[in-house]
């Protein structure tokens with residue numbers, strides 16, 4: 001009876017040529033090698049063609065093998081968005097070497113957490129991240145080599161991508177005759193991504209070739225994605241270390257678009273890039289919709305080329321959708337909802353029937369249900385509960401953390417998202433709340449328990465609980481409730497500075513610091529987050 005409320009996504013409109021990701025991309029790049037420009041970096045103005053991507057990625061794949069890596073080894077990338085970011089990613093796909101994506105804004109402390117889990121042998125970095133990666137290499141024996149992606153000359157005795165290829169690739173190598181390694185796509189790890197999951201502690205999400213392939217199938221599906229001709233211009237601003245940014249970039253490569261890359265948001269450059277490159281499609285986080293609708297500088301630019309904007313990573317309010325459509329009449333907004341543990345978006349707006357305020361419909365090859373989190377009972381239309389997902393986009397698991405894997409994926413294969421929502425009679429989904437231990441600042445993950453661990457290292461802090469404060473622009477801000485040790489003193493600024501030194505900028509205590517007498521705990525000694533929130537609301541009012 002309950003099974004009627006289990007929702008299966010539709011059959012995809014297109015399947016892909018090639019079973020492994022290596023085949024899928026290698027075949028696409030061969031077909032697209034005549035296209036003039038694959039990527040433009042708006043900051044450096046560097047460009048790369050599809051033929052160059054094909055050549056460098058296959059040369060690098062062979063160089064990695066010749067250097068001594070093989071299927072099941074791990075490499076990492078720690079770089080801001082760049083036209084070369086995807087070269088090691090594609091080489092990994094061709095060879096079965098897993099690729100770990102490290103957040104380029106992470107501090108050395110945060111990078112250490114994920115590096116210890118993934119144990120990469122080689123790290124590809126940029127000149128901007130080189131010092132942090134040198135720190136990691138000194139700390140961990142398993143890191144044998146650093147390669148700088150975005151420079152052709154050797155710096156600090158570290159190889160550049162070009163040197164590494166020159167020294168390791170066969171001289172008579174012909175990229176057009178290269179063959180990706182046959183792999184078992186359902187088992188083979190393609191990517192290792194960082195997420196705090198539902199319990200807050202940093203984790204390494206292991207995604208298989210099949211997982212990533214499903215996102216690519218979604219990206220070619222005419223019901224869920226606008227399809228443009230080769231060389232249509234799309235803007236890639238979301239960071240490529242994140243599941244959303246990487247999955248969109250890979251989809252764009254597969255489609256043969258001209259991918260206009262931004263390393264970071266700069267208001268004038270963002271608007272100028274849309275105008276200059278005649279951008280037709282981009283994916284943004286909700287705060288940028290506020291910028292587009294409210295900032296007067298937007299009026300100085302011709303944005304008429306922009307026909308589709310995708311939104312994901314955090315809730316986009318109905319009113320903001322309406323304001324965007326009122327300002328840009330010919331724009332279609334595509335909402336999506338995804339999580340790193342499900343590779344990418346599992347719920348996406350359908351092009352023809354998108355309902356404002358809804359996150360969309362279950363995507364192809366994905367199965368969803370809404371359950372009562374207390375009883376596990378499957379709920380029907382308009383009943384609010386926890387969203388659960390099953391199917392080929394659900395991750396293989398967390399690296400070296402079977403306990404957390406079992407907590408999030410139940411014995412029947414359902415991934416419990418920790419998000420609260422419902423679907424209506426049209427099977428359009430809506431998000432209303434979050435059960436899990438996660439704050440989203442401008443779409444970036446902030447783990448309350450990770451911040452609590454950091455603050456507990458301060459000698460004046462006896463106990464601490466992190467709460468989320470709603471914010472119109474950022475969505476949510478982390479705030480700290482702090483219990484000071486007897487006989488000790490600490491100011492709000494000292495608490496903030498202590499955090500700022502240790503974590504990346506989305507985790508700064510922008511929501512404030514509040515001094516309290518105690519932190520509510522449940523029977524097992526864990527923070528009672530519901531009570532903490534109540535206590536915090538009372539404090540603020």
Ligand code: M24
Pocket residue numbers: 195243244283310311312313314315316334335336337338339340341343344345348359417418419431434438440443444445
């Ligand atoms: P991760 N509304 C409310 N909360 C949302 C949300 C939404 N639309 N999307 C994500 N969240 C929150 O950092 C939930 O609490 C992502 O955010 C992520 C990863 C890959 C793809 O992961 C959720 O548990 C996407 C998001 C994505 N979103 O939209 C699209 N892709 C998309 C849109 C248009 O782990 C938590 O964030 C077209 C195509 C698309 F793919 C997960 O946080």
